[in-house]
Amino acid sequence: MNTPYDRVAYPSSVFTQTHPERLAVLALLAGLEPVDPRHSRILEIGGGDCLNLLSFAAMWPDCSAHGFDLSQIAIERGSRIAEAAGLDNVSLAVEDIMEAHRRYPAGSFDYVIVHGVYAWVPPHVREACMELVAHVLSDHGIAMISYNAMPGGHVRLIMREMLFNIVDGIDNFEERIDAARSFLEDYAKPREGDEPLAITLRQQAESMLQRPDSVLFHDELGDCYYPQRLIDVVRAGEALGLRHLTDAGRNRHLDGFLPDGAEVPEDPDEAVLRAASRDDYAALRFFRHTLFVRAEQEPDRTIDASRIDGLYLTTKLRRQEDGSFALAGDTIEIADEELATALEAAAAATPQRLAVSQVARNPEQLRVVLQLFAEWYVQLYVHPAPFPSVPGNLPQTSPLVRALLEMGELTVCTLDHALLKIEQAELRGLLLAADGQTAIPDLAAAGHGIPPEDVEAALTASAQRGLLLG
Ligand SMILES: C[S@@+](CC[C@H](N)C(=O)[O-])C[C@H]1O[C@@H](n2cnc3c(N)ncnc32)[C@H](O)[C@@H]1O
Structure with a gap:
């Protein structure tokens, strides 16, 4: 088919x-x-x-x-x-x-x-x-x-109706995308006297323009949208x-x-x-x-922060000079300095996971961590990270990373379930060489374009990003 x-x-x-x-x-x-x-x-x-x-x-x-x-x-x-x-x-x-x-x-x-x-x-x-x-x-x-x-789908339905007026009858992929993009570029420009709904639609057009062609083709211009x-x-x-x-x-x-x-x-x-x-x-x-x-499962819908006590966490929150934390343009104040220091340590360890019990030591701290999780500033896990933080004696690249690199991809999928672009050709070469049978000094001696004295540090950084199995 x-x-x-x-x-x-x-x-x-x-x-x-x-x-x-x-x-x-x-x-x-x-x-x-x-x-x-x-x-x-x-x-x-x-x-x-x-x-x-x-x-x-x-x-x-x-x-x-x-x-x-x-x-x-x-x-x-x-x-x-x-x-x-x-x-x-x-x-x-x-x-x-x-x-x-x-x-x-x-x-x-x-x-x-x-x-x-x-x-x-x-x-x-x-x-x-x-x-x-x-x-x-x-x-x-x-x-x-x-x-x-x-109700956000209603807004996208309006956009679709407009777009289908433009692309109707155009079957060729490139032509369909070109027609949609040039319409969206014009439509996204603010007009004098725009009502709030028009402003919303123009913002929607702007965000559609950011999507890759293939996503625009399927998600916005596809046959089905319900x-x-x-x-x-x-x-x-x-x-x-x-x-x-x-x-x-x-x-x-x-x-x-x-x-x-x-x-x-x-x-x-x-x-x-x-x-x-x-x-x-x-x-x-x-x-x-x-x-x-x-349906036989009966969730307890009252919030009990003590339930996260046995879990593990990571965070990308970064401590600022003024003591607050920042992430993706948001600023967060953590009044409890003991918790703030522990979160800083968790951020330094990320993507390795710290036990929640190491970070939150009392019910109020657990409550704050749970709130940070709900707001996506902290990630919670059931288990420690499934990858080491330092390379083993015989470093071994994750087979999925290796497979993607062998297929000529620059973006790989880490053991931390993240996409990571590896721009540096030398590092890609080193990762391909780390086969679990070659010791670090031998990897360093083989070169791979990385100065021998930097190979161990490159492997450690790779382990910390979830690229190595061992
Ligand atoms: C928008 S894509 C999403 C793909 C992927 N889940 C993601 O989020 O990136 C929708 C996927 O649903 C698949 N699909 C649509 N109808 C299907 C069907 N009847 N049976 C199986 N897959 C179907 C399509 O082939 C397509 O890969």
Whole structure:
């Protein structure tokens, strides 16, 4: 079958919101008992080339990962990477959501990821997708379904209507993109007397212009675009024996929980759903990452920060001279100096993970760390980092990194589930040489373009970025 995704490849990427450890942390926060991601069964539906999934397979050799997509070209690319990396715990298949149901036994996956699919397929495929999720999710499983949400989706629908007026009848990819871009460039220019809605639409046009051509082609100019209301997605899951847990997106982790200190209402599920839905409209929300568990699971929706005590954390917050912290343009004040110092240490160790108990030593500090996690300034994990912070005596590059470099890619996927561009050809050469059988002095002697005295430091920096297995 020749799908639009076969004609124009979708960019491969990894998505923090799909990370099983994040899903597990949110389940633990609700008092549930998620399956240990390191030994879990993970399914990714409509994963494109499934690089996201390959990243989990590379970091957890004892998990078993399966991904499928309708696009043969995407799956062929993912399979080539998996094979080159020697990942024997992952399988990828060309498969249609409509057919997939009968292939998998009930309850056969502990983590089910459906990212960027649900709002971009026709209604019958969407229904089949939810049926598949409900069918394969194990007793303690967690599913993450992301989608373009309402009411922000209305704004994008207006943009689509405008764009389709322009590109209707243009089939050629380049011409379609050129026509859309030149329209958007003009439309994005502010006009005198713009009403607030027009300003919003122009900003939307501006942000569409930032997207790569292939994303514009599929996400904005694709045949299917059905943004969803949170409540409809949750009801669709409930009808099939699933229960809404919370949201895996930035600033949304606590959506499935009652406000701190609030009295528990008669129907907590309904109370949090109604509140989150109201908030979607208040914030003109565009996107959601909704988590589901089986209906038999009973999340405790009161916030209990002590539940994060046994976890691990990283943070990219940077301490400023004035004592505040900064991240991506935001400034955060941490009044408790003991906690601030501990967070500084955690930032210095990142992407290695510190135990939460090393950073937050009392209930109030735990509460602050939980809030920082909810706001995406701190990442929480169930386990220590799955990679060392220093190279072993026989340094070994992650097989996934090696495979991507061997395929001529400059951007690799780290054992920290991040994309990293390795600009320096010499470092790429050194990483390819670190085969787990060559000692550091021999790697230094071989050259690879890096001065011998700098090789150990380059390997240490590589280990710290999650590029080395050992
Ligand atoms: C927008 S892309 C998202 C890809 C990837 N999950 C990501 O987020 O980067 C949508 C994906 O859904 C896949 N897809 C669409 N309909 C499908 C179906 N009926 N069965 C399986 N995959 C499907 C497409 O081939 C495409 O790879």
